[in-house]
Amino acid sequence: MTRVLIVDDHRLFRSGVRAELGDSIQVVGEAEDVETAVKAIAELTPDVVLLDVHMPGGGGQEVLRRVLGAGSQVRFLALSVSDAAEDVIGVIRGGARGYVTKNISGKELTDAIRRVADGDAVFSPRLAGFVLDAFASSEAPSIDPELDSLTQREREVLRLIARGYAYKEIAKELFISVKTVETHVSSVLRKLQLSNRHELSRWATARRLV
């Protein structure tokens, strides 16, 4: 049973998610802002935190900074209405293991939570598109080639996610196992979080200002 904490400043949304999640998920608590979230995570030690990006008191990124900064191993899945590249890339680089938008179905959300609880990454089609765009847009020499570019296989996996394929369908398409797909996505997540390419953040910001 995966233990989940829901962090969102909209009460209606919290109760909606609670009702939608399947039986394999146990909601252990709710929090409505940065302060209560940090406190609840420390007290309840959930497996996965469903984290809203925009909240009073600094938003999801502030929760990530304070909780992960203190050395906690809890896993975060960002859940937001925002489609802005700035928010998506920002919260992933802040340490979330996935990003899905709030119009996701209850079943998909349940799958995503389970996947994050297992230590894998969850990319929505839009996030995959952002990553492809961000890593493609660089022509500047990179500092760390291993971290600063995607392998051919990772690119293929991301492209399929962007096309709307589920992990199982990707595995079938590329003749690999679902586990391998998950490994590729996790590897992309690691690059996204650790790459020093400052263009990544700049790209995300600039996309909004164009």
Next chain:
Amino acid sequence: MADQKTLAEPGGDAPYRRMMRPMEGRLLGGVAQGLAAQLKLDPVVIRLMFVLLSVVDGVGVVAYAVLWMITPRKPHEGQQSPQRDWSQLAAFSAIGVALSAASWLTGASKGGIGILPFAVGGIGAIILWQQADPERRRNWMSGATKSIRKNRVRTLLGIVLVVIGAAGFLAAQGELSKAKPGLMFTVVVVGGLAVIAAPWLAGLWKELQLERRERIRSEERAEVAAMVHDSVLHTLTLIQRVAHDPREVTRLARAQERDLRNWLYQPAQDADATLAAAVRRIAAEEEDAHGVPIEVVCVGDIELDPAGKLAAMLKASRQSMVNAAKYSESPSISVYAEVEGEEVTIFVKDRGKGFDMDTVPLDRMGIRESIIGRMERHGGAARVRSEPGEGTEVMLTMKVEKQ
């Protein structure tokens, strides 16, 4: 905007009032008070104006006399005519005498018309000062005194400059032939005044800036309010009216969501200029038309080519979306458009019931003509992958030379 309050409130609401000379509070003949009421100014301003003008060749005296004669007296209720305020009269007289002496010393009165601009300017400044909202005037005053107190050195320096300049000016006046030093000292005087006035002017400037920023902010607020009103409130009303039709409710909510998202996150784009914008627009239109959510992801972008290759590709993609929305019974459709170098690819995928390509009758124009045929005619390619129960994916590719 603060309304312009005046101390002398008008007596009645009549559109046209004849000027009268009130007896209460008059100093001489009540002319200044009457004029003040007529012009909605403080009587003190009018009195100072008369004093100033009197110094200039006695213009003020003549004007006062003429007005006194032509203005009727305001009927006074009461037995005795009220007393004049002699102390005020004395004060104004003193000002007049002092000004006369000053103008005589500087020789300006002999110059006659030479001092007139100064007199007019002075009156103008006083009127402006008087017209200003008392609240604002207090602000100006406190700001000025505060800054003077804060910048004692600057103020002292300014005063010294003014004094030196004025002394020099007077000295130069004694030897009129040497106009040069006179001019120089005038510059010094102006410089000194500027030094004194600078903080006050800066404060005034700051206040103006603040006011402008406030205006911009309120304009933005108005724009947001208009946006919320025109779209969100409107849609919410529509949703309440069609609450019995879940499909229509979803469609309305989706359309509104897309509108809001575009407004919030997407830069304003000309939908007929680039591929990504055009794909988004087409998806939005078909989503509205068929009520099936269409998720669009774009990577890279390219300007539409003049040869019309991409336009043809867009038409094929629209047909693919229409097919998916109409026939697949899929709950949602994914569209992925990618530009990599010179290669443009668009995928349209659904999770619907799918079909067997071989069983599609030859006269079904949708896929064979509008999608595959159209792409091939323009030098591109289309591939349709579908399996019953697995959904359908259309892949369109086109090579375009980059300008």
